[in-house]
Amino acid sequence: MERKLAAILFADVVGFSRLVGRNETKTLADLKAHRDDLVDPQIAEHGGRIVKTTGDGVLTEFPSVVAAVECAVAIQRAMVDRNRNVPQNERIEFRIGVNLGEVVVEDDDIFGEGVNIASRLEGIAEPGMICVSGAVFSEVKSRVDFHFEDLGAQTLKNIAEAVHAYRVVPSGSGPEPQYAIWTDEVLPTPKKPSIAILPFANLSDDPEHDYLADGLRLGIQAALIHASGLFLIGAGTVKRYRDANLMTADQAGRKMGVHYVLQGAVQRSGQRIRVTLELTDVMARQIIWAERFDRLLDDALTVQDEITAEVLKSLDIKLASGEKWLLHTTITNLEALDPFYRGLSYFYAGTREGNAAARDMFEAVTCLQPDSPVGPAYLCFTYWTDAFRGWAHTKEESLVQATLWAEKAIKLQGSNGLAHIVLASVHLQNRNHDEALATCYKAVEIRPNCPTANSYLANVLFYCGRPAEAIAKIHEAIRITPVFPPWYMTLLAAAYRDDGQFGKSISAAEHSLRLNPDDRDARLVLCSGYSLVGQHQQARKVAQQIVAIEPQFSLARYAETQPYKDVGALTLLVDSLKAAGLPQ
Structure with missing residues (x-):
């Protein structure tokens, strides 16, 4: 052998016997459809x-452990969409276990402890989730764009030694989770016209031209973001739904709850470009x-404006007074167009390296067209991102640069509002609450x-002692971008707590920790919530977790980072954490 x-x-299917007992014919037919349409093709696609x-x-066996994990994630993500309109008690949901180990091969079969561990890991996975062994985690942790929650050593049935297990968390990228992707919430369609712009395909032979397709799309997105008569899904959400392989026009629209979807393709040949677009109801x-634009590359800005105008016309959107000028880029120097598009593509990659590369591009835009606010606006945003993502050499210097470029962008005619977001954040850190609020409202x-802009207004409202308004605004931000950073949920939990809605606060904090198990701030909200409702044992348990994550934690240092306008609210928060046993 x-x-x-x-x-x-x-x-394995969750509750298969129950489903068969309820309706055998339908269950078997549904399972066959899932296998034929999704599971078997995904297995084949991943080798x-x-x-x-x-x-x-x-x-199933795979020659690559990375392929095995990616296949598992692709299946579970697609199953969420397939189950969306199915009643809860009729849904077919899978549990999946993945292991890397030695197997015994006999004819076409495999067996042995490696197989048994995979089977037992499946058994401890939650419905719709994936559980992997420590061996799998060690091999893939730096090679896949997923986060993993450590479940510790697990005693598995008929396995002699405990197996370290991890749950694949469907949010974020790598070790620093950034986004919640798997939401089972059916999103309501807004009353006003709503649209999502899918990533444009690059049909050129050279993949280096991806930036042109991305740049055109983001340029149109940036123009439409100012139209108050339109509900526009955030670019980050669209990209991550695309990454989750759910991006046909119909699927995107249903998933994100929008009336319309714009999709397109860009092809470059020499100095000519062809842009093909479709707007789907x-x-x-x-x-x-549907339209095709054949232009010289020099006319890319004109094409961008024409597309924006056609979309607004098709959706019958009447612009409010003062909006029209915002729909046209202030870049008129065509030499600045290439670095601008490249900079957008780098910036929205959401990585440290992408942010640095974007800064180089936006510096070039600023040099080529110093009278445009576009370069300074995006420059200030790259410095601000460095500061608040922990990527800066020194946070203070990055904030100084962010402030300088933000103020420059705002002074220039045609500011697009990005600089206002950055400046409002700096005002808040400096405890200039009225200035922060006014600047964020302007954004x-x-x-x-x-x-x-909406999430940072919620943040400022929260620290200004207006938690009910903060709750409303963070809900608006989440609706605009259903794929949202976990800190949105942490802010929502804190706002619920300060508004006296302790049950909702605890639930939201727990949700945030499912998205990002390493989030210290979510644990602080959870700890204070438990303390304020008298669940002192739970509060002390969470406090111990906080100290384990950050051994040098102190309430005095934490209080210095919380720019509350009302000192009494801050005192109440600190006292609740102190009662849970956190060190002064």
């Missing part, structure tokens, strides 16, 4: 081999507008469809 090292995936099926389960499932006035 042959022995070999293999990546093993074991998937896997189905070893055997067990009625409701499937055992999601509910009617038909294309309501939302200029950028009504911007989730960042």
Whole structure:
């Protein structure tokens, strides 16, 4: 008998016997459809081999452990969408376990402890989730764009030694989770016209031209973000739904709760570009507008404006007074166009390296067209991002640079509102609450469809002692970008707490920790919430976790970072944490 090292995936249906007992014919038909349309094709696409099926389960081996994990994630993500309109008690949901270990091969079958561990890991996974072994985690942790929650050593049935297990968390990228992707909430369609702009395809032979496709899309997005008569889904959400392989026009529209979806393709040949676009009515499932633009590359800005105008016309959006000028870029020097598009593509990658590369591009834009606010606005945002993502050499210097460029952008005619967000954040850190609030309101006035502007207004409202308004604003930000950073949920939890809605606060903080298990601030909200409702044992337990994460934590230093306008609110918060046992 042959022995070999293999990546093993074991998937099983949750509550299969119950489903069969309820309606055998429908359950078996639904399972077959999921297998035929999703599971088996995904396994094949990722290079896997189905070893055997067990009625409701499937055992698969992969030559690559990365492929096994990516296949598992692709299946679970797609199942969320497939189950969206299915009643809870009729849904087919999978648990998946993945292991890397030695197996015994006999004919086409595999067995042994490596297979058994995968099966047992599946058994401890939650419905719709994935559980992997420590061996898998060690191999893939720096090679996949997922986060992992450490479940510790697990005693598994008929396995002699405890197995270290991890849960794949469907949020974020790498070790620093950034976004919540798997939401099972059916999003309501807004009353006003709503749209999502899908990433444009690059049809050129050279993948280096991806930046042009991304830049055109983001340029149109940046123009439409100012239209108050339109509900526009955030660019970050669209990108991550695309990354989750859910990005047909109909799927995107239903997933994000919008009326319309714009999709397109860009092809460059020498100095000529061709842009092909389709605007789809999601509910009617038909294309309501399609156009092809053949232009010289020098006319890219004109094409961008023409597309923006056509979208507004097709959606019958009447611009409010003063909005029209905001729909046109203030970049008129065509030499600045290339670094601007490249900078957008780098910036929205959301990585430290991308942020640094974007800064270089926006510096070039500023040099090529010093009278435009676009370069300074995005420059200040890169410095601000460095400071608040912990990427700066010194946070203070980055904030100084962010402030300087923000003030320059605001002084220039045609400021797009990004600089106002940065300046409001700096005002808040300096405890200039009235200035922070006024500046943030201006940012939302200029950028009504911007989730960042709305979320930072919520943050300022929270620290200004207006938690009810903060709750409303953070909900607006989440609706604009259903794929949202976990800190949105942490802020919502804190606002609920300060508004006296302690049950909702605790639930939101727990949700935030599911998205990002390493979030110290979410634990602080949870700890204070438990303390304020008298659940002192739970509060002390969370306090111990906080000290384990940050051994040097002190309430005095934490209080210095909390720019509350009302000192009494800060005192109440600190006292609740002190009662839980956190060090002074």
